[in-house]
Amino acid sequence: MQKQNPFIYGQEVSGDIFCNRAKEIKELLSDIRSGQNVIMYSPRRYGKTSLIKEVLRRAEREGIACIYVDLYPILKEEDFVYTYATAISRSLSGTVEKIISNLKGIFKSLRPKIIINPQGETEISVDLVKDMDVMIEDVAGSVKKYSEKYRKQVAIVFDEFQQIGIFSTDRIEKKLRSIVQTHGRKISYIFMGSKKHLIYDMFSNPSRPFYKIGRHLPLGKIPAEELTPFVIERFKTSGLKISKEMAGKIVDMAECHPYYVQHLGSSVWKLAKEEVNEQTIEKALTLTLAEEKSAYTNIWDELSLNQRKTLKMIAELKQEKKIYSVDSLQKFNLAATAVQKSIKSLIMKELIDKSNGSYEINDVFLNHWLMRI
Ligand SMILES: Nc1ncnc2c1ncn2[C@@H]1O[C@H](COP(=O)(O)OP(=O)(O)OP(=O)(O)O)[C@@H](O)[C@H]1O
Ligand SMILES: [Mg+2]
Structure with missing residues (x-):
């Protein structure tokens, strides 16, 4: 019989196909147990989702209620409420009728209902109301009620959290922050994101609502x-x-x-x-x-001509010191100011990142490709 390829890429991995991350798992579990909020970020595809799902599986075994909310597909503010509410309903166990009755007990204005999804399966959905503030307060506040009612520790993960920054107003950010602040040690929020500069700004800029809301966990390579x-x-x-x-x-x-x-x-x-x-x-x-x-x-x-030259230069040299050396600038026929400007654009385009005085091309294969052209 033909054996299966033992490597998987492009989707979450678990079990034997998941490598290590023992230290991060231990730390995140401890954060969750003590209601510590965490902000986890990394460049794309470092394994954030795989890691957190592994952590949630283990937390669930300890009796902690886990809610995983994927914000990647949201396009409008209502989608946030809807996605959050359905994630809460998914975390409840029991028959559909039991879940609906439990949800009715914890939601104030949102009305849970049963729907048949396009695949013909039964799912729980909610009827939305008009006032956005009321809805956010309802859905976000429901978690506390749930935690109090069942005397349970709760872990809530918002994956791709930078998505809530795409709206024209920051009212979700503000409202959510004011609710999260009141949740004490029974609930741990884990905010994750792959657009490092967006996520970083959200949590490190003193003028943004989520400033200093939790511990920062920049996820590295393995x-x-x-x-x-x-x-x-x-x-x-x-x-x-x-x-x-x-x-x-x-x-x-x-x-x-x-x-x-x-x-x-x-x-x-x-x-x-x-x-x-x-x-x-x-x-x-x-x-x-x-x-x-x-x-x-x-x-x-x-890319512009200068951006191309700079990208090629980074693929070859990596270190900031080498990039700005007179020899390199001469070799690539670039002025230091042009390199600076191009680097800024390449970071915004998420093609490169900087850490410890070195630049890195996010797509490792693109780096190899650049070395061969
Ligand atoms: N711990 C790990 N062990 C082995 N492979 C891993 C591990 N973590 C991630 N990978 C590999 O990286 C891929 C991406 O993982 P995952 O989707 O969890 O990353 P992510 O950081 O959430 O990505 P994105 O930024 O696209 O949301 C997986 O399909 C797998 O191939
Ligand atoms: Mg992910």
């Missing part, structure tokens, strides 16, 4: 010492051999970025026979870059 044995184990479970050196090469080429480790691992696995060797890894990367070519060409086409 260390090579954790990822290398993970890659070896993944190949082993699917009957292929790989040396520590070759597994280390995959991790290194993917720059310890969990998504790209899984992506490259998956491409290597498809090509490998019996034992993984260096040529297979190189070939897998080349094929993957060929698949991504049109996406990368589109990105490249949309």
Whole structure:
């Protein structure tokens, strides 16, 4: 029988396909138990959603009520209330009738109802009312009532929280903050986001409502010492051999970025026979870059000449010191002010990020592609 590819990318991972994060899991569980609010952010695809779902699974086993709200699809303010209310209903257990009756006990103005979704399944929905403030107060306040009624610790996760910043007014932000503030130690809010500059501004700017609402947890990559044995184990479970050196090469080429480790691992696995060797890894990367070519060409086409030069410079040099050196500026035919301006735009476009005096191209494969053009 054909074995399954042991690597998965592009969706949340759990169980054997989830590597480590032991320290973060422990810390987040402890935060949840003590009602500590947390702001977790990282560049895209570092594994925030996978991590928090793992934490919630464990918290649930301890009897903590967990509410996971994905704000990614919201387009208007009502969507926030609707998504939050349905997430609360999903966290309740029991028959649909029981859930409806429980919701009626904790909502003041929102009216829960049963609907049949497009897939033909029964779901719980709510009838919205006109006044936005009333609705937010109702849905956000219901969690406290729930916690008091059932004497339960509650964990509420808002994934892609930066989405609430897209509206023209900040009334949701303000109202939610004033409610969250009153929730004490029985409820822990976890705000997560991938648009680092947006999330960071929301929680670190003294003029924004969510300033200093909780502990900051910037999620990093996974260390090579954790990822290398993970890659070896993944190949082993699917009957292929790989040396520590070759597994280390995959991790290194993917720059310890969990998504790209899984992506490259998956491409290597498809090509490998019996034992993984260096040529297979190189070939897998080349094929993957060929698949991504049109996406990368589109990105490249949309950049100005200075932005292109700066991006290429970052792919090669990384460190700020090297980038602004006289030699590099001469080699790329760029003025320091032009580099500065381009870097700002590239950060806004989320193509690059800066940490500890170094720039990084968020898409690891784009970095490889740039090195080859
Ligand atoms: N702990 C992990 N172990 C192994 N692979 C992981 C881990 N975390 C993330 N990944 C890989 O990264 C991918 C993205 O993970 P996930 O969706 O959890 O990240 P995210 O930070 O929530 O992404 P986004 O910014 O798109 O919301 C997964 O499909 C998986 O391939
Ligand atoms: Mg996510």
